[in-house]
Amino acid sequence: MDARDIKTHVTNLDKALKEKAPAGTIIDILSSLKKGVVATESVLRETKVGVAVNRCRLHEDKAVAQLTKEIIMKWKNDVKKPGAAKSHGSHGSHGSKDSTPIKSPSTSTASAAKFTGDIENRSKDKDGVTYKIYGDSGRDNVIGMFYDGLVVKTDAGPQHVLKKAVETEKAIFAQFKKLDSNYKSKARTIFLNLKDKKNSSLRERVLSGEISPERLATMTNAELASKDLQQEMKAIQEENLKNSMVGKPEKSVTDQLTCSRCRQKRVSYTQAQTRSADEPLTTFCECENCGHRWKFS
Ligand SMILES: [Zn+2]
Numbered sequence: 279m280d281a282r283d284i285k286t287h288v289t290n291l292d293k294a295l296k297e298k299a300p301a302g303t304i305i306d307i308l309s310s311l312k313k314g315v316v317a318t319e320s321v322l323r324e325t326k327v328g329v330a331v332n333r334c335r336l337h338e339d340k341a342v343a344q345l346t347k348e349i350i351m352k353w354k355n356d357v358k359k360p361g362a363a364k365s366h367g368s369h370g371s372h373g374s375k376d377s378t379p380i381k382s383p384s385t386s387t388a389s390a391a392k393f394t395g396d397i398e399n400r401s402k403d404k405d406g407v408t409y410k411i412y413g414d415s416g417r418d419n420v421i422g423m424f425y426d427g428l429v430v431k432t433d434a435g436p437q438h439v440l441k442k443a444v445e446t447e448k449a450i451f452a453q454f455k456k457l458d459s460n461y462k463s464k465a466r467t468i469f470l471n472l473k474d475k476k477n478s479s480l481r482e483r484v485l486s487g488e489i490s491p492e493r494l495a496t497m498t499n500a501e502l503a504s505k506d507l508q509q510e511m512k513a514i515q516e517e518n519l520k521n522s523m524v525g526k527p528e529k530s531v532t533d534q535l536t537c538s539r540c541r542q543k544r545v546s547y548t549q550a551q552t553r554s555a556d557e558p559l560t561t562f563c564e565c566e567n568c569g570h571r572w573k574f575s
Contacts, residue, residue, distance in 0.1 A: 279314030301339035318352035427472030449495035537565035
């Protein structure tokens, strides 16, 4: 693919994103870019294709986001290959890293040195960060919790993650002014959503700065939830709405059910006949501790 072809793809991609085209359209464009582009610094600089593709990194469709990451990884390797950067280089003699446009916004700050160890196995203790900054165990522990939540499967630098954890705690503390039960429950809810393996988009958006710590501190449970969970919650709400038209079923709390998220045994449930009368009842559950909802039949 020559520079002109690439630029055409970039234009099409920008247009597709702007018009919120279906994921399939974006994937088509990204796939031919992945196949057709051998990245060098000059290609990236001239066509701005890295910048355009990087915009898809946080796309709500997981396949788009995944493909974007693969492309960026591939191009980073292309550029790093010996000779690749220099073959065209008009000013490639030094500082090749500075002119590579494929960067997340966070990497431009000094505190954002990438983590190079095993990203599957990170925590405040394993990363060895100094999270006890107040000498008040209540607040310090919340900072540590947020660090552990944010650091799931990411290569973001420890100092960058720590900064986000500190700022998020500060925003919650500013909201409640003291370490009361509201502060604690807010902190726990945010932590559980951050560390949720299915909720990588929340972590990424916080780490990239798309969601500010202040915003994170005031998000509702539904806003915090992963896309899957949001859909599930919506489905349950719709079921409940349907049920409410035939009389609201009685809600009871049981210690026989365990919340899969926080492992507490304080779960309220309602049962309803959602389909025909000869099919089993559907049970709608909600954890009284963390608000997690699910259903089974
Ligand atoms: Zn729970």
